[in-house]
Amino acid sequence: MDSAFFLTSHDHEKELPLTEQQFRELKRARKRLSLVFAISHKYRLIMSNFALIEQQMAELGALYVSKGEVDAIEHLKPSLNASINNYVLSARIFTSQLKRHVQGCLPTERQLIADLTQAMDTQYQRSFAYRFVDALYDYVAYYGLSCHTFLTDSRILLQENGVSHREYEIKAFIERDFIGGPADFRASVLSETPQRIDIQPLLSEYNSSMQVLHDKAMAMTEQVANESHALLAEFVNVFVSEFGEDYANVFVVHKTHAFGSQVYDRFPISMYVNNHNMNPSPQDTV
Template sequence: MDSEFYIVSRKQDVRLALTQEQFKELKRARKRLSSAYAISHKHRLVLSNYKLILEAMRSLGEQYARQDDIKAIEDGKARLNANINNYVLSARIFTSQLKRHVQTCVPQDRELVNVLSRKMESEYKRSFAFRFIDSLYDYVAHYGLSIHTIKMKTEMKQNDAGLFERLYYINAFIEKDYIGGPAEFRASVFDEVSGTLDLIKMLTTFNQSLKRLHDQAMELIQDVFVKANELVNEFIGVFVSEYGNEHANLFVVHGTRMSSDKVYDTFPISMYVNNHNFGREYV
């Protein structure tokens, strides 16, 4: 196989030759950056789904307060349920992939992964909300329904001007009686459930656990992440100094000299080091 390695601009008009060793270094760096970003992407996915739940609840509460559109109410209930299911799914994606992403960043350091494993076990032990939402995934996957009861409340209260005004509240609940039994839910957690659980309270506490796990994971990979970032930036710097800033969106290619169409491997690099979707702490 007559391989060649190079960095190429997105328009494929200019390229910079690499050695096989440089290609491997870039590939390793890209894998680490990709894993690091995946941790944050997945965490943000959970938080975004949480916001969607709040929006869906707010919207449903307003529909109930208006009482003028039955279809909107029924659609709103389905939408809320869908958003909760998406949240639970995204949370499971985050927790189930977290160790793998860290391991990809620090394959040679087993102890760092063990630190995260212990942290995850600790969150599971200390937080009922963590255990419950984690178990809720299995229930939702089986049954498709995540909440059982919605309660609206309105109260007349005096405002600062001494005038009475009506305040509106909405809450969503998961009820143990409707879950069924240990056959439908993780038995050890099912035994802990007492009666009715307020969804938002559970999710708020669960979010705190996820944030601690996210922060711990990012701390563990910080050194590797910075080095990978520097390495990729270095190659981009060389490319840009050769061809100019208009060629800053770059890709690494393992191809063959025999045919320009034949590509064994290719991956982007600029999208990681010039990623404006995250705060400065990750770049």
Template sequence: MTDQYFLKVAALGPHPKLEITQLEFQNIAEARKVLTGALSIEEKYDLTLSNYIDLEKELLSLTAELMIKFNFDYDNLYNIRALLNRKIANFILSGKIYTEQIISTAAFCASDCSEAKTELKKFRSKKYDTNLDYKIMEALRNYIAHYGMVLHTLSLPSHWTKDSNGNAKELEFNIDLFSEKKLLIADSEFKKEIIHELPEKFDLKKGARSYIGCISEIQATVRKITETRINSARLTIEDYLIQYSLINNGDSFAVGAYSPNEKKPIILSLEWDNVRINLAKTNISIPNMFRRYATNSLSTKTQ
């Protein structure tokens, strides 16, 4: 029949067909869309998290270089500021894209789209209203778009740490990054409602850590809201792959769902969805990121 719906290996050859109903085909198509959206959720978070890690890595690398070379001339400091400006801008822009797009993507993958949108908007608004760093970092995205780079000044503090007897132990080096209020408010597009909350110097390092922590909390909420429907979508695909394997000597590789109304089949492979699962396992929630920092200090045990 020309209007037949069926599953078959999407390749040339005498592969067996498993007939399905139109409703089953639609369920498969819907499951595929949900899993595609689920992957997009994890990719958005992974992009933001990766840009944040790039910023932290650059700071550690530059700190180590300054610790050894002591190169504090104007050209070197300018190059450092330009490099860090790019890293900060990449992170802020990806963070803003995440917070703007995640609700619509997540709502599609939730059991109740309208309820999910309401809950996520409420949660995102709470983060914005209760966390000044989050609020300023979001505003800095518009500053980058309309005016320029947000890293205005940097400092390179160093000091000796002391042991329990008050003796010098290690010479600690650092890089501090700041946006200056007087320059931010020179942008006529900068959000007027937060100007009174701006410190004279906004600590970008602390702001970045606090911002990624808030985004991490949003992601955890998104995962919780979408978990049921995403798991159901995967089980739908798995079930039809098992059914097809029973008529194809246990093989369900590259199986497609065919419809008389579509030129190309819907591929039922789950390899790409395994990428989503691995991203979710790797990119764990880090809500207290503003309390964390990396150090290369000598271990107490070796001293």
């Protein structure tokens, strides 16, 4: 195939030639970084959905305490259910694709993939929250409802100055009786499910398992991610030093002249350089 390989700006105003070997190395590095970013992004999605659940729980509690409008309360309840369902969906996306992402970065490291599989099995076996949320995915996919009961509680607290005040708390629960029998819910998990599950502690425990798996996967892929980032950054810097900062949005192109000089492959690399999505934010910690 009569081909040309080059770096180019977003609008194709500038070009810098590449060898076929350089093209292949850049393509491999971009794929690996993309997979590592996917691990980080999908973990963040879980934590973002959890933060939204906590926010909506606080809003719901404030409405109950202030005896807010019934319409506002009834509007927020289905929104909370939707957020919990989104959390469960994001959790399944993370756990179902984690090994595939790591294997894509480390295709020859079979032992590392076996170690990650063992880590996932260990978290599943040790944590009821892991087993329950994993089973909950199939249930909400069919029936949708993930939150059945709300309870408010209050207590008197004495401050240091001797003044007392009342503190309110609202909890959301999953009721075992409402999730049906073994035909509707994974039988092995249903058999160990208590009559009532407090949702926030359940999800907090599940978050801990997800953090263990995320941290393990990121540690496994750290070296290849750093090497891939360094390679992409090197070529972006060469292009920018040649043409200036106005052309910092760099793409890699493979063009074939066999069929009228068509672009056979094209992908960006600048977006993977100095990507700040890899840095954990405060709400990511459990």
